Amino acid sequence: MTAFDDLMAFQHETEALAQVAGRLAWDQETVMPRGAAAQRAEEIGALESVLHARRADPRIGAWLAAIDDSGLDPVGAAKMRHIRRTYSRAVKLPEKLSAELARVTSRAQGIWAEARAADDVAHFLPVLERVVGLKREEAAALADGGDPYDALMDDFEPDATAAETGAMFDRMRPRLVMLRERVMGGPRPAPLRGHFPEAGQMKLAHEVARHFGYDFRHGRLDKSVHPFTSGAGTDVRITTRVDEAEPFNCLYSTIHEVGHGCYEQNIDPAFALTPLGNGVSMGVHESQSRIYENQLGRSRAFTGWLFSRMQEVFGNAGAADPEAFHAAVNRVHSGFIRTEADEVHYNLHIMMRFDLERQLIGGSLDVADLEEAWNTRFAHDFGVAVDRPSNGVLQDVHWSVGLFGYFPTYALGNVYAGCLNLALRAALPDLDDQLAQGHTEGATAWLKEHVQRHGGLYPPREVIERACGFAPNEGPLLDYLDAKFGALYGV
Amino acid sequence: MTAFDDLMAFQHETEALAQVAGRLAWDQETVMPRGAAAQRAEEIGALESVLHARRADPRIGAWLAAIDDSGLDPVGAAKMRHIRRTYSRAVKLPEKLSAELARVTSRAQGIWAEARAADDVAHFLPVLERVVGLKREEAAALADGGDPYDALMDDFEPDATAAETGAMFDRMRPRLVMLRERVMGGPRPAPLRGHFPEAGQMKLAHEVARHFGYDFRHGRLDKSVHPFTSGAGTDVRITTRVDEAEPFNCLYSTIHEVGHGCYEQNIDPAFALTPLGNGVSMGVHESQSRIYENQLGRSRAFTGWLFSRMQEVFGNAGAADPEAFHAAVNRVHSGFIRTEADEVHYNLHIMMRFDLERQLIGGSLDVADLEEAWNTRFAHDFGVAVDRPSNGVLQDVHWSVGLFGYFPTYALGNVYAGCLNLALRAALPDLDDQLAQGHTEGATAWLKEHVQRHGGLYPPREVIERACGFAPNEGPLLDYLDAKFGALYGV
Numbered sequence A, B: 001m002t003a004f005d006d007l008m009a010f011q012h013e014t015e016a017l018a019q020v021a022g023r024l025a026w027d028q029e030t031v032m033p034r035g036a037a038a039q040r041a042e043e044i045g046a047l048e049s050v051l052h053a054r055r056a057d058p059r060i061g062a063w064l065a066a067i068d069d070s071g072l073d074p075v076g077a078a079k080m081r082h083i084r085r086t087y088s089r090a091v092k093l094p095e096k097l098s099a100e101l102a103r104v105t106s107r108a109q110g111i112w113a114e115a116r117a118a119d120d121v122a123h124f125l126p127v128l129e130r131v132v133g134l135k136r137e138e139a140a141a142l143a144d145g146g147d148p149y150d151a152l153m154d155d156f157e158p159d160a161t162a163a164e165t166g167a168m169f170d171r172m173r174p175r176l177v178m179l180r181e182r183v184m185g186g187p188r189p190a191p192l193r194g195h196f197p198e199a200g201q202m203k204l205a206h207e208v209a210r211h212f213g214y215d216f217r218h219g220r221l222d223k224s225v226h227p228f229t230s231g232a233g234t235d236v237r238i239t240t241r242v243d244e245a246e247p248f249n250c251l252y253s254t255i256h257e258v259g260h261g262c263y264e265q266n267i268d269p270a271f272a273l274t275p276l277g278n279g280v281s282m283g284v285h286e287s288q289s290r291i292y293e294n295q296l297g298r299s300r301a302f303t304g305w306l307f308s309r310m311q312e313v314f315g316n317a318g319a320a321d322p323e324a325f326h327a328a329v330n331r332v333h334s335g336f337i338r339t340e341a342d343e344v345h346y347n348l349h350i351m352m353r354f355d356l357e358r359q360l361i362g363g364s365l366d367v368a369d370l371e372e373a374w375n376t377r378f379a380h381d382f383g384v385a386v387d388r389p390s391n392g393v394l395q396d397v398h399w400s401v402g403l404f405g406y407f408p409t410y411a412l413g414n415v416y417a418g419c420l421n422l423a424l425r426a427a428l429p430d431l432d433d434q435l436a437q438g439h440t441e442g443a444t445a446w447l448k449e450h451v452q453r454h455g456g457l458y459p460p461r462e463v464i465e466r467a468c469g470f471a472p473n474e475g476p477l478l479d480y481l482d483a484k485f486g487a488l489y490g491v
Helices: A003-030 A034-055 A058-066 A074-092 A095-118 A121-143 A148-153 A162-185 A198-211 A247-265 A282-296 A300-314 A322-329 A343-362 A367-382 A407-427 A431-436 A441-450 A460-468 A475-489 B003-030 B034-055 B058-066 B074-092 B095-118 B121-143 B148-153 B162-185 B198-211 B247-265 B282-296 B300-314 B322-329 B343-362 B367-382 B407-427 B431-436 B441-450 B460-468 B475-489
Strands: A219-223 A229-232 A235-240 B219-223 B229-232 B235-240
Touching: A003 A034, A003 A058, A003 A074, A003 A229, A003 A235, A003 B003, A003 B034, A034 A074, A034 A095, A034 B003, A034 B235, A058 A074, A074 A121, A095 A121, A121 A148, A121 A343, A121 A367, A148 A162, A148 A343, A162 A343, A162 A367, A162 A407, A162 A475, A198 A219, A198 A235, A198 A247, A198 A300, A219 A247, A229 A247, A235 A247, A235 B034, A247 A282, A247 A300, A247 A322, A247 A441, A282 A407, A282 A441, A282 A460, A300 A322, A300 A431, A343 A367, A343 A407, A343 A475, A407 A441, A407 A460, A407 A475, A431 A441, B003 B034, B003 B058, B003 B074, B003 B229, B003 B235, B034 B074, B034 B095, B058 B074, B074 B121, B095 B121, B121 B148, B121 B343, B121 B367, B148 B162, B148 B343, B162 B343, B162 B367, B162 B407, B162 B475, B198 B219, B198 B247, B198 B300, B219 B247, B229 B247, B235 B247, B247 B282, B247 B300, B247 B322, B247 B441, B282 B407, B282 B441, B282 B460, B300 B322, B300 B431, B343 B367, B343 B407, B343 B475, B407 B441, B407 B460, B407 B475, B431 B441
Parallel strands: A219 A235, B219 B235
Antiparallel strands: A229 A235, B229 B235
């Protein structure tokens, strides 16, 4: 056995244990008995402490020192790139800081939930202050004198920088605000009307998942409070939720998670339980969920097919005709909540959070001033005033659990989806004819071939550039949004 | 922190990881996507290797050497008893032997399944020979010059010996054979007739589980191919199976697993995630499942209530009246398969396996002669000739996976259940009146108080003796069987 073989064998076991942690999380959100939460926290804590010890195991340092990457094939070199990066992050973080972050964010999440339920910002701010302080320490430890926010973002979107991302967001924002103002100035299409029983929604959700290529031999579809995807390789599970008055919640959550799920399912099986066996970044992951959900799932062509299936399943699609149905699917509405936002508003939510959290980590914004900063920015970008904290600064769980640098990957995913959509439609000129028949396999095969199968083989921007033939940029997404909503709203 | 505190903290994490392994096993048998089996084996292997390393961790040896048990309270002393026993077993086993056993039994289980499906003993014997050889090595390593079979049994039923167990089985066997002959000589009661849809069976199974005190806030009831119980503390899950022509399969599997599940759920919460936080032995565990299933669940009183509920749920209980229903529940039938055996035949199955496996481990029986030995003994004890290997020596998975010394705990559990039933009925003279109303809480409260809450606090025989007020022995079980089946069959 060479040092490379030893390291890969060790890593294989770590990856398998990480999958186990994923199963526990899935179990907790779907099937765990209600009274098991405290014991489950102990179980997860024990497994996380095993994983933490393995990720910072000094043997890894010795193996890394003994391996000459230049002698490796591209797959071996890509594996080394991931392991070197993860290990270097692990050893930079003082054990004491990691433990304190785990302790404080676990407490902060509970306090955030209380504060949100009571609409009481003051209850949350002291612990958020503590979280931000610790994240600043973490960022400084990781940054080696570089931009501290970049160091946090790197955990979710390797090689992305706040400066580049921020510059791109600054170019996007005026066009999005303008589009929002044009669209919101005109008449509103009607939302869906009707009652759509859960059994029918879940049946249709399974059918739609199958249509989009989700493989039930290697996956499941269940219900949970918040939809999510978990697992990798041959065991990738997705969830959705059901509102009997609003079937799009179930159906488009399903299509969104199917995008994440198919990405994981379609990675080259040779990469399973290696550092290449997961989606390469949150941004690329989100590009898959978003292109499935929006550019494919919310297209006029596909919604025409869905309209017919809704009529067959529920006896009533909730709209007069396919045009009204398509308009309802894509209804732009003023709203406070990011997770309920339409395609026009969504990125504005992200850009606001990105700017605010970058200032928090950089030290130019105090936690005490966060709510005011949020409300001022919201009024400007969304044209309405935040009515209460649970609709404003308290709405997202992310900051309470220490997720700083994660939000921008949602908008990056949308940008990547815009690029991929342009390339995909150039490659498949008759795509709309296929989608109108409910056939997505042309599109999903293209995405599998050009993006998904590579897993972690190429860096995030490179995988998008290889697929599209051009460097990722915001243009295609903005053009797509202008064209789609311009036509829908006649503006 | 003292050595005792350090050891307990380490043990707490090990127990939590063992619970995680239990969740994985539950997942595999209930909800895992079909195509995930190979990856799951990797996940389980990684977690088992973490657990194995922890159980033989040399730090445990140092802590054990530093702790003076005589200064501990009874709970601390009981914890030490378990940890010293487990550690001493772990360090006696050469790493190489454990790994080889894991490798060979994993392969043997697959070969056994093929052999059983093809009714081909010769296909299985070579690998069984290898398993038996390794188990003999393991037994010799563990036995320190004592009885090797005792050393294997000790893993499932601490402190039990083959000599005592064998002597007791030899006393039981003639009375059971005689009872079988008397019962089988007379007329046979009719089995249940009807169609019992799955939805109704599962509804009734949930209801019956609740009636027997199973706590769904800390548990679940699902379907699996083979019913089982998994987990401990606040997350204890049971499964059952459904045959629409034969509802007793579902209902009595449920009640059986509820006995196991309630034992785990009712252990003193202070013992959670300590060595005292599980049922103390397989025999005591089986005593709980058996007394719930048989002495309570198959009693004339309880079946009267069940008859009414079956009528309400299915519109038809499958029998003319409560007497015929009770006779059908307790129908004694000739059969080859242990898991389908009635109360009269069940222990005969066990005793046969106990004698054969004791001879295999002791070396007085060769694997090559096993089938003949099985068939000869079966004809004698059961009065019928085995028709094919899948109904004979190939029927159980146990030996293929290296479970030697496990079978006798099933019959020990029945013996313990007989003792507990005697004591329970003395303590609750109106128990039948309660059961006739579907009320089992008097019985289950007594079992919780006298057996279940103690978890691993007392050694197995001691917990039964404390509950009953007398040393466990086979008399009460045999008297109960003679009385019950004598009355049912008029013999």
